[in-house]
Amino acid sequence: MAAALDLTSAGLDVLVLEASDGVGGRMRTDLVDGYRIDRGFQVLNTAYPALRRYLDLEALELRTFPKGVAVRSDRGLHRLSASASGALSALAFLAGPAVGTHDALRLLRMTARNAAAPAARLKARPETTALEELRAQGLSERTVRSLVAPFLSGVFLEDSLSTSSRFADLVWRSFVLGRVTVPAKGMGTIPEQMAARLETGRIRLGAAVRQVRGNNVLTDDGEVRAEAVIVATGPVQAAQLLPSLLPEPQVNAVTTYYHSRPAGKGEEALLHVDGRVMRRGPRIANSVVLTATAPSYAPDGRSLIATSVLGTGRLTEAQVRTETAAVHGTSASDWELVREVRVPEALPSAPPPLGDLRRPVALADGLYVAGDHRDTPSIQGALASGSRAAKAVIGALVGASSRS
Numbered sequence: 001m002a003a004a005l006d007l008t009s010a011g012l013d014v015l016v017l018e019a020s021d022g023v024g025g026r027m028r029t030d031l032v033d034g035y036r037i038d039r040g041f042q043v044l045n046t047a048y049p050a051l052r053r054y055l056d057l058e059a060l061e062l063r064t065f066p067k068g069v070a071v072r073s074d075r076g077l078h079r080l081s082a083s084a085s086g087a088l089s090a091l092a093f094l095a096g097p098a099v100g101t102h103d104a105l106r107l108l109r110m111t112a113r114n115a116a117a118p119a120a121r122l123k124a125r126p127e128t129t130a131l132e133e134l135r136a137q138g139l140s141e142r143t144v145r146s147l148v149a150p151f152l153s154g155v156f157l158e159d160s161l162s163t164s165s166r167f168a169d170l171v172w173r174s175f176v177l178g179r180v181t182v183p184a185k186g187m188g189t190i191p192e193q194m195a196a197r198l199e200t201g202r203i204r205l206g207a208a209v210r211q212v213r214g215n216n217v218l219t220d221d222g223e224v225r226a227e228a229v230i231v232a233t234g235p236v237q238a239a240q241l242l243p244s245l246l247p248e249p250q251v252n253a254v255t256t257y258y259h260s261r262p263a264g265k266g267e268e269a270l271l272h273v274d275g276r277v278m279r280r281g282p283r284i285a286n287s288v289v290l291t292a293t294a295p296s297y298a299p300d301g302r303s304l305i306a307t308s309v310l311g312t313g314r315l316t317e318a319q320v321r322t323e324t325a326a327v328h329g330t331s332a333s334d335w336e337l338v339r340e341v342r343v344p345e346a347l348p349s350a351p352p353p354l355g356d357l358r359r360p361v362a363l364a365d366g367l368y369v370a371g372d373h374r375d376t377p378s379i380q381g382a383l384a385s386g387s388r389a390a391k392a393v394i395g396a397l398v399g400a401s402s403r404s
Contacts, residue, residue: 001194001388003056003230003393004368008198008233010394015226016198017219019208023195025234026346027379029186030210033337034299035187040256040343041288043199043308044190047178049119050383063294070270072327073146074277079270103143110137114173122169127352130168131161146275152283156253157347158376159310162266164352167376174380184296187268190379212241215366228366228393232386235348235373249305249373250349253312254285257320258338259305260298267303272327280313287324304338312342312350328384347374357381360387368392 001023007014030037042374044051044062051057051135057207114122128155130152134144153159179228195203204257211218216225231238235249269292286305290297298304307324309315315323317337325332359374370389375381 001198001233002383003390004198004202004386005054005194006387006390007393008202008288008370010379010398011399012394014198014202014225016222017202017207017209017217019204019289021205022192023203023205024188024191026193027187030339034259035258035304035338036297037301037339037341038070038182038187038256038306040254040341040346041286042187042307043179043180043182044187044379045174045180048378048380048383049176050380050387053387054383055190056193059193060189061284062179063183063184063272063296065180065293066269067180068267068270068273068282069151071147071150071275072140073275074130081270086242096282099140100140100143101372103139106138106144107148110370111172111176114169115175117181119170119173122173123166123356125166125169127354129161130156130163133165134161136290142277146277148273150273150285151271152273154308155309155341156312156350157254157285158349159222159285163350164354166246166352166354166357167350170376171346171378182294182297183291184294186297187359190272196278210323212367214364223399226366227397228368230370231330231369234345236345238369238373242243242363242367244370245367246369250351251345251347252306252310253342253344254310254346255307255314255343256306256341257317257324259307259321259324259332259335260302260338260343261305261332263291263298263303263333269273269293270329274323274327282309282311284308284315284320284323284327285310287327289343305335312344350377358388361385362392362396364388366396 004014004016009243016283026039028039047136052301066081071080073080094144134148149161150162156163207219209217209219212229212231215227216223217229235251239246239248267289269289272287285308287305289303291303305318309320317340321332321335357376361368361370361374363369368389370385371377372385376384
């Protein structure tokens, strides 16, 4: 959508071929018996710099999660909350029995450093893994395992923290500087809003692309030829369409279970993570009562709980219910499963070296690629890659036209 909007703004004729019945790819929202079910638990961070270029944030009616996290440790449930003022309230976020004084100060120092530094400076730091960077900050192994790793594993969708430290620094910075939100009508309204800005006929739904040969695109309805082709898919599909140009990607999977229960008073809006060091075997990555922040996600009188587990098929629904109830410190006797959403290609993995976090978007003459696998695995990365791909196309086509 970002690439299409930039190309049409430059006066180019654009056709979007979409295999599904609606735009958005991994960012879709399904209506199920009055519940809004996103394709996996997702959030929109307002610190992403590309958002205001492409989105009308006010029209999305964003609902803001409280800053903080609830950690279920071996010693009980600890709520680490901060005010909306961001970095200045970091000490309040870190204070509590879950974190010792020395680790709290080290985390505060790391938070302030990432919040104050420009993104370019963060990208210039020596690159290692997120885990090694946390250890280099002097954090105790217990704090890493019981607090930071459980939180970040739900962001990166991998539990070894093998993700690049450069991306981890940018993520930490965005959580401090931005608001973590969801649109009132679901994450799917983000691509839908972008698509609405394109002229009628620019998007062809149900048009699966089977093959890309240079400037020729083969669909079930025939062949489409263009002066430039942008393969704007997930990383696996992109590699399948361009096997000689893109390596087979590594991706992280997630399964989100959406449960419903009768709505109660004063429901906890904080994101809950499982920081129990003594817990063995697969565990939930995070869980949140979505309707405590966005009541529009469920019918009146009902609550909607989103619980994510890394990978697919690691826990049964009954196990998820049991583990989630334990993390929330409540009973699951009246919970009902609304939907289980498996996302096998939820995020591209991002191990080091990532360099400046940007991969080439121009692959061959007239052939380009866009997606969060070309930048950071995030909404920001998807938008930025679409913008870069469009800029490359405009430079090639408009530049060639002006020279002729």
